[in-house]
Amino acid sequence: MKALLKHTRVSKKETFIKVTGSKSESNRLLLLQALYPSIAIKNLSESDDTRVLQKALQVESGLVDVHHAGTAMRFLTAYFATKEGAEITLSGSKRMHERPIKILVDALCSLGASITYLKEEGYPPLQISGKKIIHNQVTLKANVSSQYISALLLIAPSLPHGLTISLEGKITSVPYIKMTLALLDALSIENTFKGNTLTVHPKSNVSQTECVVESDWSSASYFYSFVALGAIPSVTISSYSEKSLQGDAALASIYKELGVKTVFNASETSVTLSASEEKHVTNLIVDLANTPDIAQTIVVTCFGLGIGCTxxxxxxxxxxxxxxxxxxxxxLEKFGAQVSITNDSLQLESCNIKALSEKTKETIVVDTYSDHRMAMAFAPLALQFLVCMNDPMVVTKSFPSFWEDIQKMGVLADFQ
Structure with missing residues (x-):
């Protein structure tokens, strides 16, 4: 399937959009709910990843296929490894079998877990035999995916002696680790984060608790991009808190530099994005080590504004x-952008975006690489170019209503 994106006239009525619950919060709470059934969850994410995880947590033994859900692969590896008596084959898509998991498996095995690789060492699929884990000390490098660390933190309170995690080096994606710890706090699970050491104390049960999931800040990024590129004067999205647990809430300060004003409506738990009278920067420089999921949106926004970024x-x-x-x-190079990359950085050169868009008459076909964020990040360029999106429904991984919602931004997806 493909979608031809058409720039349409925007309604002058007040624009309000309800964004699905945070996938990051939802998936953490689902795993905690599997360990402590007394937890109730509201505003759960409608994403494919969350549905996959929710279904997988009901499995006692046999094959579990997480498809493209990387969070589910990491969290379930830890969960099933500590679920006594479980015999699980944990598999996924072709791309999932290319994504490394050795660091997490090594950490779990050092604690006493029984996990074997069914194909290439260091990669899924995995054979997991759940057992009681009695060791409570583990060390791993700090610059790994925060999902490895969060997977260990989430199963830690269910272990007989809890868990102490020692991290070596500079920690990556600290906000996601703090999110996990904040959810443990909400359940009165004792934990500490001092220097490079994380400690979670054991807890046998949790009292009846209702947890409300905040809407997804990563999904909010696409509306920031539309406003920055002049699609609409303002849009209100919900449900968001100024005291968010999500690292991607950094969007508010980053997009201030790109000409978008953020106003939190506390009584309505919503946020209004509007075009700022202040001029945006001509070259954006930002370290996204703590918020890598918004990188694609930011790069595309900068290109659409004709400015450079590092x-x-x-x-x-x-x-x-x-x-x-x-x-x-x-x-981006299909649109005429000049981009250079290294293993951990990207540099975009400034350009005359108006001249590029006027010069480019043919439809530009955007490949999405089975990546939801590629589809959503590039959608705002339909305001300036003729865009055809390959595999547009990949957005259901995190934001099922995306194409419907962006009609209010002036972009209609014609599926073919």
Missing amino acids: LTGLHTLKIKETDRLSALKNE
Whole structure:
């Protein structure tokens, strides 16, 4: 399937959009709910990844296929390894079998877990025999995906002696680790984070608790991009908190430099994005080590504004749904952008975007690489170019209503 994106007239009525619950929060809470059934969850994410995880947590033994869901692969590896009596084959898509998991498996095995590789060492699929884990000390490098660390933190309170994690080096994606710890706090699970050491104390049960999932800040990034590129004067999205647990809430400060004003409506738990009277920067420089999931949106926004950017801290992007750095370079160059990348950074040169868009008369076909964020990040360029999106329904991985919602931004997806 493909979608031809058409720039349409925007309604002058007030624009309000309800964004699905955070996938990051939802998936963490689902795993905790599997360990402590007294937890109730509201505003759960409608994403494919969350549905896959929710279904997998009901399995006692046999094959579990997580498809493209990287978070589910990491969290379930830890969960099933500590579920006594479980015999699980944990598999996924072709791309999932290319995404490394050795660091997490090594950490779990050092604690006493029984996990074997069914094909290439260091990669899924995995054979997991759940057992009681009695060791409570583990060490791993700090610059790995935060999902490895969060997977260990989430199963830690269910272990007989809890868990102490020692991290070596500079920690990557600290906000996601703090999110996990904040959710443990909400359940009165004692934990500490001092220096490079994380400690979670054991807890046998949790009292009846209702957890409300905040909407996804990563999904909010696409509306920031539409506003920055002049699609609409303002849009209100919900449900968001100024005291968010999500690292991607950094969007508010980053997009201020790109000409978007953010106003939190506390009584309505919503946020209004509007075009700022202040001029945007001419060259954006930002370290996204703590917020790598918004890199694609930011790069495309900068290109659409005709400004340059230098983004660093992107070393985890190469092991996502695709090699996101290479994918960004490949697709932006189709529009005439000049992009250079390293293993952990991306540099975009400024350009005359008006001249490029007027010169480009043919439809530009954007490949999405089975990556939801590639599709959504590039959609706002339909305001300036003729765009055809390959595999547009990949967005259901995190934002099922995306194409319907962006009609309010002036872009209609004609599926073919």
